[in-house]
Amino acid sequence: MWSFGARTFVGGLVLACACALFARPARAQMGMPLPGPQMQQPTAQPGASPNNSMPGMMGVMSSLPAGGSFGQDVADKDSKIADAQTSQKSEDPVVRIEGMDQIVPIMDPQVDDLLIKAMTDSDVRVQVKATDIMAERRLVAAVPLMSQYLFMRTTPEAERLHLVSALGRMGDTRGTIPVIHFLEKARAEDARGLAAFALGEIGDPRARDLLLKVASQDPSAKVRRLAQEALAKIDGELPRDNAPVAQAPRVLETTDQRLAKFREMEAKMEKEHLQEQ
Numbered sequence: 001m002w003s004f005g006a007r008t009f010v011g012g013l014v015l016a017c018a019c020a021l022f023a024r025p026a027r028a029q030m031g032m033p034l035p036g037p038q039m040q041q042p043t044a045q046p047g048a049s050p051n052n053s054m055p056g057m058m059g060v061m062s063s064l065p066a067g068g069s070f071g072q073d074v075a076d077k078d079s080k081i082a083d084a085q086t087s088q089k090s091e092d093p094v095v096r097i098e099g100m101d102q103i104v105p106i107m108d109p110q111v112d113d114l115l116i117k118a119m120t121d122s123d124v125r126v127q128v129k130a131t132d133i134m135a136e137r138r139l140v141a142a143v144p145l146m147s148q149y150l151f152m153r154t155t156p157e158a159e160r161l162h163l164v165s166a167l168g169r170m171g172d173t174r175g176t177i178p179v180i181h182f183l184e185k186a187r188a189e190d191a192r193g194l195a196a197f198a199l200g201e202i203g204d205p206r207a208r209d210l211l212l213k214v215a216s217q218d219p220s221a222k223v224r225r226l227a228q229e230a231l232a233k234i235d236g237e238l239p240r241d242n243a244p245v246a247q248a249p250r251v252l253e254t255t256d257q258r259l260a261k262f263r264e265m266e267a268k269m270e271k272e273h274l275q276e277q
Contacts, residue, residue: 082109088114093123100129102135116142119149129163135166147178161194170196171240176204177256185211192225199229201240208234 053084080102087099100118103111118130127149134142149155150163165181167175176199194241196214199207208231215227234236 027045042231045133061069077106077108077253078249081108081114082105084111084114088118093121093126096121096123096126097129100133104133107137111135112139114139115139116145121144124156124159128159131162131166135169138170140170140172140174143167143172143174146151147175150178157191161191164191164195168194169241170199173202173204174201176206180207180210183214189220189223192218193218196223196230198228200226200233200238203234203240205234 038239041189070273077144083104084099087095090096090099096118100115103114112134115137116133118126119134121127121130131146134146146163146167148216150160150167155163160182164179167179179195179202183192183199186195187193199211211227211231211234214225215231218224218227220234229238
């Protein structure tokens, strides 16, 4: 018979073997390396990070490029904004305009501030360019400044037309009263038509009385029709063009282009009138 010490040694050995046997499949299912010759360190690929062999998030993060294209895009945006800010200090208005052209698609508060500041530029061409870009961006923070410039007697007539168009495209009701006053004093047919169109785009009911008067009494058939369409927009019978800004970039349409459309409409109406006679 075995002694008590021998029995204890053999029992412990059997228990250890049993534990190792049951632990082997469990470790395999868990993806853990098995003891023995197959337990080898994975061979690292040339240029690969040691963390790439780790499962889970650490391996994914270690495989990401440092910086990446996002970082490059941010750097390019900041560079363009810095260049535009520098160009605004140039004595050449053409350079200042070109600087604004470079930042048209960039949506950033720094760009908005630069455009608002350009409204006070000494050159009317720079002011007009800034006005058109802000209208395209629907930068409603500029509406009070635009309204102020529309009231000023020293503002050139060409700039006034761009301001009226911009206020209409923005659709902010703070621009209603300035455009109403502009329409009441405007002498040129194109100016009256543009103001009537702008009031329709703003959609403020405060403009109804004046538009009703224009729609019935203005000597121009084109202006009367534009006033009628503006009233229909205010009453919700026609859609307005100044819907919320879409995600896709839009093509800038200047006041000159809008006036050209008005002239085409007028020519078509005159042709129809001659055919009826």
